[in-house]
Amino acid sequence: GFASRYFTKKSLKEEYEFDSRTPYYDELMFGYETREEAIKKLPQIDRKFLIVKESIGSGNFGEVFFGEYGGHTVAVKTLAKAAANIRTYQDSFITEALCMSTFKHDNIITLIGVSFDVKPAYLVLEFMDGSDLRLFLMEARPTATNPCPFDMTVADFLKLTIDIANGCSVLEKFGYVHRDIAARNVLLTSRGPDRVAKIADFGLARGLNEANYYRVSNCRRTCFAIRWVAPEALLDGIFTTKTDIWAFGVLIWEIFCFGLTPYSSMGLDDVVTFVASGGRLEQTLSIPSNIYFLMMHCWNTSQDKRPNFSTILKILSDFMTDEDILKFPIHENFIKGCCTLSY
Numbered sequence: 001g002f003a004s005r006y007f008t009k010k011s012l013k014e015e016y017e018f019d020s021r022t023p024y025y026d027e028l029m030f031g032y033e034t035r036e037e038a039i040k041k042l043p044q045i046d047r048k049f050l051i052v053k054e055s056i057g058s059g060n061f062g063e064v065f066f067g068e069y070g071g072h073t074v075a076v077k078t079l080a081k082a083a084a085n086i087r088t089y090q091d092s093f094i095t096e097a098l099c100m101s102t103f104k105h106d107n108i109i110t111l112i113g114v115s116f117d118v119k120p121a122y123l124v125l126e127f128m129d130g131s132d133l134r135l136f137l138m139e140a141r142p143t144a145t146n147p148c149p150f151d152m153t154v155a156d157f158l159k160l161t162i163d164i165a166n167g168c169s170v171l172e173k174f175g176y177v178h179r180d181i182a183a184r185n186v187l188l189t190s191r192g193p194d195r196v197a198k199i200a201d202f203g204l205a206r207g208l209n210e211a212n213y214y215r216v217s218n219c220r221r222t223c224f225a226i227r228w229v230a231p232e233a234l235l236d237g238i239f240t241t242k243t244d245i246w247a248f249g250v251l252i253w254e255i256f257c258f259g260l261t262p263y264s265s266m267g268l269d270d271v272v273t274f275v276a277s278g279g280r281l282e283q284t285l286s287i288p289s290n291i292y293f294l295m296m297h298c299w300n301t302s303q304d305k306r307p308n309f310s311t312i313l314k315i316l317s318d319f320m321t322d323e324d325i326l327k328f329p330i331h332e333n334f335i336k337g338c339c340t341l342s343y
């Protein structure tokens with residue numbers, strides 16, 4: 001099925017335009033510290049008190065394990081031996097730790113600590129029991145036999161977008177770009193009605209310079225998830241908060257389309273041409289018009305015309321009291337309009 005296809009290594013490669021020749025980026029600074037100074041200050045894990053249990057998933061650089069640390073359930077992200085020898089991977093792994101330790105917020109995954117001195121290197125994270133958002137959305141898809149899995153309401157879907165926008169607005173405030181905002185990079189605390197969404201996967205995140213942008217030194221050589229990246233960033237490698245806004249628009253689309261793949265009928269090259277010439281993701285029947293309007297706003301060709309995360313939060317909280325949106329028959333409409341699409 002789709003789920004198993006998506007989670008194989010092969011499809012991950014297809015998702016990202018990977019190139020192992022990516023140059024080492026040494027221009028990274030964290031606040032006023034150098035990278036080396038910041039790494040030394042990361043909270044350290046004492047492996048004596050860490051129990052690593054079964055594998056729960058595999059990431060780009062290594063496996064993720066279920067574990068226990070000082071009586072708490074944790075997730076242990078490892079840097080595989082093969083990946084540890086590739087500088088880009090090692091850098092992303094460390095960058096992820098540095099970024100996560102910078103933000104302490106309910107909608108951003110908490111870093112409990114790191115252990116880099118013994119191999120394999122570990123990142124110890126708060127454990128998220130609800131899987132990633134994309135998988136959850138696919139399982140929340142209505143079918144003839146199960147018309148409303150998890151009893152999801154429009155308010156529940158909106159709450160997910162608000163959680164993520166809250167996390168993003170912290171990055172915006174601190175002058176960071178995530179660069180990989182997508183449903184697969186959001187994790188849920190649980191699957192039940194009290195689920196909280198948190199932003200994960202900070203391997204591509206960067207601090208912005210004084211001019212509020214981050215420039216990729218050789219954009220043809222860097223890995224991007226093409227379907228989520230704003231056209232100007234693909235063209236010149238310049239990332240700003242407004243490129244995260246674009247990706248956030250695609251993420252709202254994923255949420256209201258129950259985890260469908262954006263532009264699924266197109267190959268990556270076609271997506272680039274389509275978006276650059278003004279093409280946009282379609283309004284499926286399951287997307288209320290006001291919400292589609294917000295997405296289109298995030299996909300304005302001109303970055304300046306895209307909203308920022310604080311404006312998005314205001315709009316989304318207004319939606320939370322809008323009866324027309326709350327009563328929108330998202331499940332029925334999905335069945336009517338999207339279930340025949342093979343993606």
Ligand code: ADP
Nearest residue numbers: 057058059060061064075125126127128132201
């Ligand atoms: P990568 O950044 O290399 O893609 P991820 O962070 O996406 O790796 O982790 C891969 C998988 O491991 C996720 O899809 C998820 O299933 C699981 N995982 C990662 N972090 C956690 C966590 N904190 N709690 C529970 N599961 C996690």
